[in-house]
Amino acid sequence: MWKIDERDCMHPVNAVVVGAGIAGLCCAWELKRAGLRVTVLERSESVGGRIRSERFYGHDIEVGAQFPSSGYRYILPLMRDTGTIARLVKSSPWGAVERNHTLHAVHARRPWTMLTGGLLGIGEYGKLALGSLAPLWQGRRLNPSEYATLAALDDADAAQWCATTMGAAARDYVFEPMIHGFYFQRLSGTSRALVAALLAFNGADALAVTGGWQALPIAMAAQLDVRSGATVDAIEEMPEGVRVRVGDEWLVADRVILACPANVSRELLPCASEAEQAVLAVKYASSIHVAFALRSNWKPPAYLRGIHGALAAPCEGADIAALTFESGRLPGSDGGEVLSVMLGNDAARRAMNRPDDELLRDIVEQLDRTFPDLHAAIVETRVRRWPTAEPRSPVGRARAVAAYRRSLVGRRRVVLAGDYLGSPWTDGAAETGRWAAHHIVRSASADRSAP
Numbered sequence: 416m417w418k419i420d421e422r423d424c425m426h427p428v429n430a431v432v433v434g435a436g437i438a439g440l441c442c443a444w445e446l447k448r449a450g451l452r453v454t455v456l457e458r459s460e461s462v463g464g465r466i467r468s469e470r471f472y473g474h475d476i477e478v479g480a481q482f483p484s485s486g487y488r489y490i491l492p493l494m495r496d497t498g499t500i501a502r503l504v505k506s507s508p509w510g511a512v513e514r515n516h517t518l519h520a521v522h523a524r525r526p527w528t529m530l531t532g533g534l535l536g537i538g539e540y541g542k543l544a545l546g547s548l549a550p551l552w553q554g555r556r557l558n559p560s561e562y563a564t565l566a567a568l569d570d571a572d573a574a575q576w577c578a579t580t581m582g583a584a585a586r587d588y589v590f591e592p593m594i595h596g597f598y599f600q601r602l603s604g605t606s607r608a609l610v611a612a613l614l615a616f617n618g619a620d621a622l623a624v625t626g627g628w629q630a631l632p633i634a635m636a637a638q639l640d641v642r643s644g645a646t647v648d649a650i651e652e653m654p655e656g657v658r659v660r661v662g663d664e665w666l667v668a669d670r671v672i673l674a675c676p677a678n679v680s681r682e683l684l685p686c687a688s689e690a691e692q693a694v695l696a697v698k699y700a701s702s703i704h705v706a707f708a709l710r711s712n713w714k715p716p717a718y719l720r721g722i723h724g725a726l727a728a729p730c731e732g733a734d735i736a737a738l739t740f741e742s743g744r745l746p747g748s749d750g751g752e753v754l755s756v757m758l759g760n761d762a763a764r765r766a767m768n769r770p771d772d773e774l775l776r777d778i779v780e781q782l783d784r785t786f787p788d789l790h791a792a793i794v795e796t797r798v799r800r801w802p803t804a805e806p807r808s809p810v811g812r813a814r815a816v817a818a819y820r821r822s823l824v825g826r827r828r829v830v831l832a833g834d835y836l837g838s839p840w841t842d843g844a845a846e847t848g849r850w851a852a853h854h855i856v857r858s859a860s861a862d863r864s865a866p
């Protein structure tokens with residue numbers, strides 16, 4: 416356990432960031448660049464939070480965040496700054512989506528493959544193509560990872576909006592599989608702002624990081640003052656600064672950035688303002704990631720060879736939200752195949768406390784329906800549970816985030832960051848950290864120039 420040096424308490428740091436996920440690290444990175452003295456306190460022994468890579472069966476698999484996107488605006492510059500960009504490779508552009516309990520291959524940049532691959536009928540595809548013209552045109556001007564800027568589109572339920580604008584088939588077999596597969600939540604109950612953000616990534620490539628995506632947070636942490644194994648239990652705001660408690664020790668900072676999930680920040684900030692309470696009230700979708708190492712002679716059916724992953728259609732009752740094939744995620748990787756399975760929120764909640772063997776039996780039973788010989792090819796398994804996998808995005812969240820940002824014009828010493836304050840993916844989380852840092856730098860210089 417890290418002990419706070421008494422000298423630190425006598426010479427207060429400028430800023431303390433709580434949480435070394437990508438939001439906290441990005442915030443600390445920007446603060447350091449602006450010349451502030453910053454310390455990051457991280458509960459776990461490793462950095463990265465939900466960006467987590469593990470060695471499994473000769474592969475570096477992702478058990479948390481799976482794919483960076485070529486459309487990311489904050490993660491890619493950080494990879495450039497840390498020299499990790501050279502590890503980026505393009506995943507296979509082919510994926511698959513389920514309909515009638517069958518997977519249909521789809522190419523990320525050739526939308527007509529939804530028609531030629533049998534996912535949509537001609538009338539259904541026509542309705543999607545026509546209906547998506549206006550949202551796609553609008554999306555060209557959006558920054559999908561800055562969720563606050565999507566507040567103007569945060570006015571309708573996504574399921575209804577998709578059905579009305581692009582048809583029921585597009586709702587059930589295009590948008591719902593994406594929202595469920597990427598964010599583990601159902602389309603109904605989600606804001607159309609999130610679908611608009613997704614559409615703004617149109618044409619972007621799914622990427623992978625050789626050696627594991629966690630290389631990015633590790634490289635960032637190496638250039639920052641990060642203290643791992645340091646759980647922040649309490650913070651106390653005082654006129655002259657903020658006291659931060661880690662076990663029996665206290666640290667004093669001018670500014671504190673809470674970059675941990677909302678349930679933790681809620682506990683640490685009992686006297687939250689109305690705008691803070693509104694963003695902290697967010698609920699999370701859960702997921703469970705299961706990795707299956709498969710014998711090297713196992714191959715998926717020919718029409719699915721080389722795909723990077725597949726999305727299930729929740730309207731067909733699947734527990735599985737998404738699959739990732741290591742051979743398509745990181746083309747050229749040697750050794751046997753690793754198949755990763757991620758459960759959707761409802762299934763993950765039901766299974767959160769079930770023993771691994773029961774959970775694995777059920778998942779293999781479901782996989783066998785699509786890949787009949789799969790059970791016999793499994794040589795190793797690994798299960799990772801994520802109770803707070805992704806923040807939900809009901810109608811109103813983008814507006815609450817925008818209101819929170821507007822509310823911080825004063826000299827508030829505690830600032831919130833994390834994916835629940837932005838778009839629910841790594842690039843959105845990084846944007847919130849960057850925003851928090853810029854807010855602090857601006858308010859610190861206002862402090863200095865105040866009479």
Ligand SMILES: Cc1cc2nc3c(=O)[nH]c(=O)nc-3n(C[C@H](O)[C@H](O)[C@H](O)COP(=O)(O)OP(=O)(O)OC[C@H]3O[C@@H](n4cnc5c(N)ncnc54)[C@H](O)[C@@H]3O)c2cc1C
Pocket residue numbers: 433434435436437438439456457458459462463464465466478479480481482483597645646647648674675676679702704757801803804805832833834835839840841842844
């Ligand atoms: C299974 C899965 C798949 C995903 N797939 C993708 C994907 O393909 N692409 C993508 O871009 N995103 C994906 N995501 C989402 C992405 O991982 C998250 O949006 C992002 O990593 C969140 O970053 P964060 O910094 O906001 O939070 P976190 O990564 O959760 O970081 C918060 C940190 O705070 C620390 N902490 C908590 N409490 C305390 C405390 N009291 N004191 C000190 N430290 C504390 C935690 O240990 C953690 O390190 C996926 C997520 C999951 C779970």
